[in-house]
Amino acid sequence: MKVCILSGNPKKDGLCQSVIDAAKQGVTEGGAEVDEIRLGDFKLIRCQVCGDGWGPCRDENYCKFGKDGFDEIVARIESSDAIIFASPVYWGETSETFKSFIDRLRRCEFNGQKVLRDKQVLMIASAGGTGNGLLTSLEQMDRFCRHTGMVIFDYIGVNRWNSDYKKIAVKAAAYAMASGRKTEK
Template sequence: MKKVAVIWSSPNKNGLTASAKEQISKGIADEGAEVCEIHLNSKNINHCRACGNGWGTCNKNGSCVIGDDFADIYNTLKEADGIVWISAVYWSDMTECFKAFFDRLRRCDATFSHSLTEKRCMLIACAGGTGRGTLECLTQLERGLVHMGMRAYDRIPVVRFNKDYMLPALYDAGKTYADRLENGFDMYY
């Protein structure tokens, strides 16, 4: 059985981002994969301190000196066969706690351990306001994944305007993603 980490961030546990997370997670589970949901807003995640003259232990051994929930989440991502990244959109970017986690992850993984290289990912950005900014958010997220050698297999913007047809589509996307993790992707990079 394949394991998929669904890592998401929104302070609203009942909003659009949570609905997107529910739909894709249900599709993944219904296709037979194990889903591990990680709600970053419920975790203790501090910002990078840029210690050690800018590069501390993250550059030397792939770990972070900050004693919070980061290491446990990082280990979950290492053990996963695939990762779904979901963020609410603020100022055309990921949420602040998502960025705090992602910055530290990139420092540890891209500079030392490379444990996430070749992970196949799905990217989802959810905007409850005008919807502007979802594409920029997805671009920023993918740029970080590229630093770590991960592969984005889909980039999905969900906004108030399209939620009635995108939320059901996320269920189908989750099923397809889980199937491809099990049976292979036919996309070349």
């Protein structure tokens, strides 16, 4: 079993990364391999909205600009059995890196591709400022998961004053997912 962590966090330390580290620990202790995909390590472009609104993403399930790292990331997701989404909250949404990546990926999944369909997903948002925007960020991830047919395992919102007990929950959720707690759709 392999679990990939799709991370929209640009930082290598801080609240969001400490939450991701808790998730990694849970996955490993649950007996699965982790692949942390740090979207910020790539020079990904945003969706170019080809043609009249669709490019080959619609009928051929690929992005014609995929050589920017998008194709590599999709392949890593495809080879994973379950996914953890992790993003800091920026402006009450997921980070721009995360948001623009899922915009592109959703298009490629729209018409029959099965990279995400039926894969379990644990969604994590961390709000390090006011703490506002957790629900809207998780809702943004949730909408993507519903469009792409993923199987929702859980949602966890972390802020500066709940992080002690939420990190425990993140680790436990990652452990439960990695060790096969939910086996049916």
